Amino acid sequence: MELRACVALLRDVTRAIQHAHENGIIHRDVKPQNVMIDATGRAVVMDFGLARHVKESRRLTLSGIAIGTPSYMSPEHAQGSKGELDPRSDVYSLGAILFEILTGRPPFIGESPMQIMLATVQDDAPAPRSLNPDAPADLEAICLKAIEKEKERRYATAGEFADELERWLGGERVRARPPSPTARWVRKVGPGRGTALLAGAIVLVVAAAVVFSWERRVERRLEVSARLRVAAVLEEAERFEHARSEYSAALALDPANASARDGIDRCGRESERRSRARRHFDAAMLRFSAGEDAPAIEEFDAALRAFDRFGVAYHYRALAHERAGRTEEAAKDMERAAKAEPGNPVYRFELERLRKKAGR
Structure with missing residues (x-):
């Protein structure tokens, strides 16, 4: 797909993300894999599984664990609970997609998710034109603004980002301007420290230690x-x-x-609970195999008191009840087994068999 077509699709995706933001939703996992093209050629944003309401932006799932795709994750997202997510985090992810459109790779790469997350927080992304000299300068400027480390320097909304892409597509002058090398350097070490570094080597050593x-x-x-x-x-x-x-x-x-x-x-508690259930289950199976249904059921009972989602224990307790002539009780236990493991076809088959046998 040619560059203009890709940028046009990204503009449409950005408009869709802006619509989500206007309805209070942050996507949190914007990436190329979550963009589908329908039969009419229209871009559709998929998978809002990690989305959160804007009001929940300070509370990440799993008590601050960074959840998302590292290659397209904003610095504040990569830092987990230390960062505060807002719509500008999605703007960063959209900018990372533009970076990949221009260069063929995300802004940061590494051998592991952790390496990518570290680079996202610590390092400056390379200029797209350093990787692809044919990338248009204005698109590079738009991209670098969208993936600024400090979210205050990014486009304030996805709508602003989409407007910039629209200006480029229409041949208009874009508003983004690439930061000068000096500005990028001073920004990285801090505005006050940049002047001090220029003052002398001693301050440089101190600043390096701080960094x-x-x-x-x-x-x-x-x-x-x-x-x-x-x-x-x-x-x-x-x-x-x-x-x-x-x-x-x-x-x-x-x-x-x-x-x-x-x-x-x-x-620790869950592991001990499962171990206790397994010990009782193993004892129950020895009794069941020996045809000792009553003591087997007692051990199955103990296993299920320790862990009440133990599908196989319900299954064999059902068979023990059936063998003892308690078909209705067996059917109830098989229902519990099927509920504990709804994807198990054996339990579903056995449940239908026992229901028929019980005359249901």
Whole structure:
């Protein structure tokens, strides 16, 4: 697709994001994969699964864990709870898409999500024309303004960004101007510090120490955020021991982190609960295999008291009830198994069989 067509589609996407913002919604995961082209050639923004109302912008999901796609994530988003998301975070993501249109790659790349997030917070994006000399200078200026580190320097709204793209498409003069190398340098080290650095080498050393200290703090904070994010995914997948290990690593980096401490306690309790349920289930299966239905059911009961979403325990308790002639009770247990694991076809099949047998 030619450049003008891509920019026109991005303009349409930006208008759609502005419409969401006007209705109080921040998308939080704007990226090329979430833009589809319909049969008429119209761009459609998809996947508002991470979207949040503007009023919730200060409260990120999972207690401050940065959630989104690192390559298109704004610096404040990458910093998790330390950043405050507002519509300008989506403007950054739209600018990152424009960067990829111009250069064929996102603003920051790395070997891992954490590396990309660190670079997003710490480094300046390269000028698009340094990667693709054929990129139009005005589009480069628009792009760099949209992906400014400080959100106050970006376009205030997605609508303003769309208007700039419209001006470029119409051959009009755009308002964005690329920052001079000096301005970019002073902005990076801080306005007051820039003058001091020029004053002498001693101040340069002091400033470098301050910057290094700041970078170390940012790196530690981002590693904590990344570990909390991995832990949350592992916990959601019910891999509690692995999740607890990640929470522990996060707490070692940030001993005051309440999310890490709560995660350790939560995963510890859940892991112990599952282990207790598994011990009773194993004992129940020994009894069930020996045809001892009454003691088997007692052990299944104990397993289910420890963990009430234990689908396979409901399943075998149902079979034990059926073997003991309690078909109605067996059907009820199979219903519980199917509810605990709705995607299990065996439980659905067995449930229909038992319902018919019970005369339902």
